[in-house]
Amino acid sequence: MSELTEISNLGEFGLIEHLTKNFETQQASTIVSIGDDGAIIDHFGKQTVISTDLLIDGIHFDLMYNPLKHLGYKSVIVNLSDIYAMNAIPTQITVSIAMSSRFTTEAMSEFYEGIFLACEKYGVDLIGGDTSSSKKGFIISITAIGEVTPQHFVKRDGAKKGDLVCVSGDLGAAFLGLTLLEREKKIFLENPKIQPDLENESYIIGRFLKPEARADMIDFFEKNNIVPTAMMDLSDGLSSDILHICKQSNLGCRIYEDKIPIAEESRNAAFKFSLDPTMCALNGGEDYELLFTIPQDLFEKIQLNNQISVIGYMTDAEEKSKLITKGGNIVDMVAQGWNAFGAQ
């Protein structure tokens, strides 16, 4: 094993230079990148979209089971997902980190490997940031910048009565991945000799540790001339997130339990943990799928896409937000995200 480098040997500017030296920008709009007081972007003729997230060791992630490379990747994805949720295309990010002296340059390089991997996959440029020390732990702050054709952005407040409520992909898997990792962590802490039992669970673990953002959906919308009336990304759980759309659009909704897409792997894991898969989809979070509403007359267009499920429809505000269970019961949708005081 080669010797590890203490970050203080490099200093702040040395560290930024070291971590970003091989990174090349891809976006024509990136005019000035890392290394100055600010970065310059040319969004000529487009509108600029901005989203930001602050992620803290012990609150938003656990370094015991979040490998640094995955963490770098996921930190970027979480922000890109917010940009896609505006029906926009992410173009640049800034990454600021603070870490205590126990982190080595090699550890930071691993983290940045994940950052760069996500940048490459989604075609975004890293254009700036800030590196400093922290007294304890690891802090990540990412701001994502994107662009959208003027007036093509989609907010949360535009849903209309009768609109179909849709989600991309499947839900609940990330929460189940987290549940499994937490269980294995507990077992490991009690007896460090026991190896983690993650066999056959790569789907749910992958969904939690290395999620993807739904760039393909924005692409599909554009190619098919679909503009959702409201949209957001699923970070807190379906029940909490649909209530934002209802509140901001001043409407209610009906969601059908049997229409909520849940992967076979998630169902199996839920049964193993004696959890209700529907509850995992409703109250779990971090799926980074898109939740959106469209007028009913666009139903035929979205039927083409097997990644989209229609799970309900919007109603008047007086009808509240309700879940129709498989047994036909009508129950209130209640926001109880697993991380209600966490990331936005």
Next chain:
Amino acid sequence: MSELTEISNLGEFGLIEHLTKNFETQQASTIVSIGDDGAIIDHFGKQTVISTDLLIDGIHFDLMYNPLKHLGYKSVIVNLSDIYAMNAIPTQITVSIAMSSRFTTEAMSEFYEGIFLACEKYGVDLIGGDTSSSKKGFIISITAIGEVTPQHFVKRDGAKKGDLVCVSGDLGAAFLGLTLLEREKKIFLENPKIQPDLENESYIIGRFLKPEARADMIDFFEKNNIVPTAMMDLSDGLSSDILHICKQSNLGCRIYEDKIPIAEESRNAAFKFSLDPTMCALNGGEDYELLFTIPQDLFEKIQLNNQISVIGYMTDAEEKSKLITKGGNIVDMVAQGWNAFGAQ
């Protein structure tokens, strides 16, 4: 005294709503603000400038002498200063904070009062952010967005041989303010009954606790058709910062000690602390003045402005970066910022 509100009573969304409910946007370019996945900005025909900073309790500030309102104000200023240093005009900011449970909603309201005060004074909109909990202390992440006429931005790498090196305002005061506050903190910790002796020191304390960004300089440049060849803001100290311009422009410089502007209040404070005022200007930091280079033929234009001091000139890289002392000695400029592994 009215009862204090624990933040957990409001929850994340409640807290954001509570803190930002009275804030109105001022910029025509702000299309979508707080409350969605992202914010939308219309910089049609302009280029976008981005800068970001991460500030951490115990590293970048000390809550023992940084009142929260001042801290909010300063956190914004630090970022706006970076935008001005690109010769651009700041238009929007995002603010993310994380705090431990010991902070009350009232404390956060105070912090945001400072944020809003800076926003109002500099005409920028708060357009988004993120609120979460931390295990310990207080973490602030701010991203500033600005705009600049295409190709009018000024980087650090454009200085030419023979260019004049200029600074705005006066230097060293913030470092002396910090030194005084650190001294009073030490005395207070040793004997809490002794009241702090801050009499007659409001200038240096103000420069540290509540700095301003040099918007007036950018305005002066525009009105007088001046485009500096290189520019940055003085956050780490003159000696460290001029070396960035030298390195990135591949040049050297000669700086004259007797030309470095230092306020009378700073000289007096330095003598009281047995410090060399020049060393405070060279190695202190956080002055948030602008350091810039201009061609010699613009000298007459800048003479009009008593806020600008010419402190030296740029040379070939082979001549290195040197300080000509009052006694006529020539010494190397050495980067030894007081916070070398701190904010960018």
